Amino acid sequence: MWIITRKAQHSIWMRLSLSDSKKTVINIAGYRRFLLVACSVLLVFILSACQNSRGVYIQKLKNQHYRLMVGGRPYIVKGVCYNPIPIGSNHEYDWWSDPHKPWIADGKLMKEMGVNTIRLYQAHENSKEVKQVINDLYKLYGIRTLLGDWLGFWEYPCPFYGDKKFQEKVMQQVTEMVSLYKDEPGVLGWILGNENNYSCLGHVNPWSSPEVDSEPDPQKQKLMRAKIYYSFVNEISKQVHKIDPHHPVGLGNGELVGLDSANKFCQDVDFVACIIYRGKTFGNLFKSLRMTFDKPLLMAEFGADCYDAYLKKEDQNIQAFFLQSQWAQIYENLANNKSGAGNCIGGTVFEWTDEWWKHNSDDPQGWKIQDTESSWSNGSYYSDIRAEGNKNMNEEWFGIIALGAELENGINKRIPRKAYYVIREFWKNPVIKKTPVKKPR
Amino acid sequence: MKKLLVVLLALTLMAPVVAVAEDKAAGPKEFVVYLDKNAKDNHYIPSGWMGDYGDIKMNDQSADSPHTGTTSIQFIYSGKQSQTQGWAGVYWQNPANNWGNKKGGFDLTGMTKLTFWARGAKGGEVIQKVMVGGIKGTYPDSLMVEMGPIELTDTWKQYTVNLVGKDLTYVNGAFGWTATADLNPNGATFYIDDIKFESDASLKPEGKKQQAMPFYIYADRSSVVNHFIPSGWMGDYGDIKFDGSSKEDAYLGDTCVKVVYSGKATQGARWAGIFWQNPANNWGSVDSGFDLSLASKLTFWARGAVGGERIEEFKVGGIMGEFSDSDSATIGPVLLTKEWTQYTIDLKGKDMSYIIGGFAWSANVDNNPEGATFYLDEIKFE
Numbered sequence: 001m002w003i004i005t006r007k008a009q010h011s012i013w014m015r016l017s018l019s020d021s022k023k024t025v026i027n028i029a030g031y032r033r034f035l036l037v038a039c040s041v042l043l044v045f046i047l048s049a050c051q052n053s054r055g056v057y058i059q060k061l062k063n064q065h066y067r068l069m070v071g072g073r074p075y076i077v078k079g080v081c082y083n084p085i086p087i088g089s090n091h092e093y094d095w096w097s098d099p100h101k102p103w104i105a106d107g108k109l110m111k112e113m114g115v116n117t118i119r120l121y122q123a124h125e126n127s128k129e130v131k132q133v134i135n136d137l138y139k140l141y142g143i144r145t146l147l148g149d150w151l152g153f154w155e156y157p158c159p160f161y162g163d164k165k166f167q168e169k170v171m172q173q174v175t176e177m178v179s180l181y182k183d184e185p186g187v188l189g190w191i192l193g194n195e196n197n198y199s200c201l202g203h204v205n206p207w208s209s210p211e212v213d214s215e216p217d218p219q220k221q222k223l224m225r226a227k228i229y230y231s232f233v234n235e236i237s238k239q240v241h242k243i244d245p246h247h248p249v250g251l252g253n254g255e256l257v258g259l260d261s262a263n264k265f266c267q268d269v270d271f272v273a274c275i276i277y278r279g280k281t282f283g284n285l286f287k288s289l290r291m292t293f294d295k296p297l298l299m300a301e302f303g304a305d306c307y308d309a310y311l312k313k314e315d316q317n318i319q320a321f322f323l324q325s326q327w328a329q330i331y332e333n334l335a336n337n338k339s340g341a342g343n344c345i346g347g348t349v350f351e352w353t354d355e356w357w358k359h360n361s362d363d364p365q366g367w368k369i370q371d372t373e374s375s376w377s378n379g380s381y382y383s384d385i386r387a388e389g390n391k392n393m394n395e396e397w398f399g400i401i402a403l404g405a406e407l408e409n410g411i412n413k414r415i416p417r418k419a420y421y422v423i424r425e426f427w428k429n430p431v432i433k434k435t436p437v438k439k440p441r
Numbered sequence: 442m443k444k445l446l447v448v449l450l451a452l453t454l455m456a457p458v459v460a461v462a463e464d465k466a467a468g469p470k471e472f473v474v475y476l477d478k479n480a481k482d483n484h485y486i487p488s489g490w491m492g493d494y495g496d497i498k499m500n501d502q503s504a505d506s507p508h509t510g511t512t513s514i515q516f517i518y519s520g521k522q523s524q525t526q527g528w529a530g531v532y533w534q535n536p537a538n539n540w541g542n543k544k545g546g547f548d549l550t551g552m553t554k555l556t557f558w559a560r561g562a563k564g565g566e567v568i569q570k571v572m573v574g575g576i577k578g579t580y581p582d583s584l585m586v587e588m589g590p591i592e593l594t595d596t597w598k599q600y601t602v603n604l605v606g607k608d609l610t611y612v613n614g615a616f617g618w619t620a621t622a623d624l625n626p627n628g629a630t631f632y633i634d635d636i637k638f639e640s641d642a643s644l645k646p647e648g649k650k651q652q653a654m655p656f657y658i659y660a661d662r663s664s665v666v667n668h669f670i671p672s673g674w675m676g677d678y679g680d681i682k683f684d685g686s687s688k689e690d691a692y693l694g695d696t697c698v699k700v701v702y703s704g705k706a707t708q709g710a711r712w713a714g715i716f717w718q719n720p721a722n723n724w725g726s727v728d729s730g731f732d733l734s735l736a737s738k739l740t741f742w743a744r745g746a747v748g749g750e751r752i753e754e755f756k757v758g759g760i761m762g763e764f765s766d767s768d769s770a771t772i773g774p775v776l777l778t779k780e781w782t783q784y785t786i787d788l789k790g791k792d793m794s795y796i797i798g799g800f801a802w803s804a805n806v807d808n809n810p811e812g813a814t815f816y817l818d819e820i821k822f823e
Contacts, residue, residue, distance in 0.1 A: 218751065218774035218808075278761055284768045284792035291790035379724050380761035 065342030077346025079117030100410030138186025162209025195254030279380025299347030489532030495523025530619030541578015561593035673716030679707030714803030725762015745777030
């Protein structure tokens with residue numbers, strides 16, 4: 001292109017130089033300017049095309065807001081956490097190889113609702129099956145997949161993030177996943193870990209290292225563990241970017257805990273994927289993140305259960321009420337909304353279907369009944385906090401789709417709850433109010 | 442001339458009708474809670490005795506210099522903690538002893554304030570708070586407004602509770618007061634008179650006011666500047682002994698907080714802690730957070746009885762409920778020393794505009810197998 005231009009320019013110059021006029025010089029200067037502008041436009045076009053072909057990336061706007069771009073267009077993650085365990089099975093069930101392909105029926109319902117993304121916590125070991133799920137959902141329904149990795153969080157006896165061998169093992173696992181699926185058109189991005197940061201505090205799966213053990217001050221120990229963990233995630237993120245520059249990498253994180261350390265040691269992730277259970281409001285979450293770790297925020301896990309532990313009965317109204325309020329806050333904090341922090345890129349609500357195994361994962365009899373016993377307490381879900389011992393969170397009742405015992409096309413019947421319809425309508429017409437919804441009746 | 446007379450006559454006849462209509466449109470200007478013993482306008486009865494009710498003596502026809510009329514109500518609060526609550530109070534209810542189980546409240550829509558007169562026998566008596574509404578039950582009050590603490594003088598003074606913008610459609614607990622033994626270690630004798638709801642069109646709604654700094658949680662046992670109540674006992678609450686007036690080497694003033702955590706895991710939780718809340722026992726169900734936006738840090742002094750006690754977390758905010766704290770901040774784990782040491786929770790960048798849970802600590806058995814005794818003092822937002 002450049003050579004042709006130079007040739008053409010030379011020929012014109014030669015022709016014009018023969019006529020020898022002042023006007024000619026001016027014309028040549030004008031032509032040069034034209035060429036310069038044309039080239040600039042072309043360059044912008046090429047760069048833009050290159051960016052589009054990058055697939056999925058995050059754009060920082062002039063007003064410092066963040067938005068997710070897919071195929072060159074803004075993309076709001078309207079997602080669900082997906083783990084379709086049937087009644088009578090537990091988390092070890094291999095739904096990926098289920099001949100009835102539950103994701104086909106689920107994808108149809110999801111599409112009708114407006115879901116554009118699912119979040120999977122961990123890919124199955126059979127890559128052919130994983131590709132099948134990702135491709136079916138994308139090709140049939142346009143639903144993309146956020147693929148995650150636990151980063152060895154559940155390894156026995158605990159995740160030794162300070163240990164080189166452990167790190168290498170996890171690194172290899174993640175890079176293999178990325179290499180296997182990066183070219184699938186349905187992949188939206190990667191999420192590293194879930195609530196692994198709590199292990200740095202010793203709350204869940206506590207771990208240590210000789211270096212940490214030699215420090216007597218427990219507060220410093222906590223910071224040392226956070227440094228080790230987030231530095232490691234940063235290394236993984238760098239490696240993922242090398243293998244796959246076309247998809248963003250998210251840091252799975254419980255609440256905002258530890259993100260001041262992530263700010264120092266984990267700058268190479270593209271977004272934070274937070275797990276938040278704060279009832280009807282996320283409070284100051286969005287602004288707080290701006291202050292501590294200025295990255296785009298995906299609400300990777302949030303929601304409400306639909307069982308009233310106080311009245312001991314299903315309550316679809318309160319679930320719908322909380323979820324609509326939560327989605328309204330997510331939308332309020334998307335890019336270019338003046339009233340919000342502008343750092344949210346969407347959410348994946350927990351969760352698509354109920355999971356009947358969760359209350360007691362070791363009891364096969366328990367997997368066949370939907371347990372109503374609450375396992376933990378959270379005052380943010382105030383409607384049933386007066387339950388005995390204040391235990392009001394019912395793990396087996398978080399689905400926006402209930403499971404029926406009867407089979408339809410070989411899988412448990414899908415029964416959409418009120419929240420399904422409420423969110424569907426909200427996505428169609430997202431009205432954001434400060435006090436988003438009336439109390440349910 | 443005749444016509445003029447007819448018009449004048451008509452106007453004369455019309456005038457009272459118009460006046461009545463105007464009156465009717467304006468509605469009543471006041472609604473009496475208590476004026477004088479046996480006053481026909483009294484609408485409520487001081488029947489709702491709470492907390493250490495054994496500490497209260499009431500004379501509802503005290504003739505000792507009433508504000509108006511012939512009587513006022515005298516309360517003698519001993520502060521002896523007869524029911525071991527540490528506080529006591531009285532609600533004016535309708536009918537008597539109605540804790541929301543009967544329908545008896547009045548629709549007071551149109552009233553914009555409650556006023557009352559009060560004085561102490563000596564001056565310096567502290568009413569922790571006064572309340573309008575707030576009784577729950579099957580027939581709950583439609584509002585809950587609190588004001589306080591109030592330090593009384595030995596002369597009559599009028600106090601006003603602003604009710605502009607509040608829902609007064611159902612008011613059973615018209616007025617109430619509480620006093621604490623901490624704020625009145627030697628008891629308190631005080632008088633209340635002329636309690637009434639009033640309609641004052643000129644009154645503006647009370648905005649959420651930003652609290653000035655420093656804002657104390659604990660200064661001294663009976664300090665009127667204390668805020669928040671150490672009511673939120675968590676985990677193995679049976680493992681905790683709390684003394685808010687320990688005289689064992691206070692850092693400043695006469696007293697400090699002493700906590701004895703036995704670590705016996707009485708409730709099986711293997712951890713315990715206390716939240717300082719506003720009001721007492723508010724886990725986010727009552728809309729009563731303080732606006733502490735001006736605070737950039739919370740500081741406190743702490744020491745262990747022997748040194749080495751490990752507190753897992755000191756915390757500001759983080760109560761989540763229907764009315765959640767606007768943010769939270771923590772430090773910990775902290776290893777205490779035998780010497781008083783000042784600790785700081787940094788609040789820069791935090792949203793402190795709505796705080797119900799002012800301060801909290803938590804400790805666990807694993808790190809304190811023999812339990813822990815520790816002291817706290819001068820807890821304040823700055």
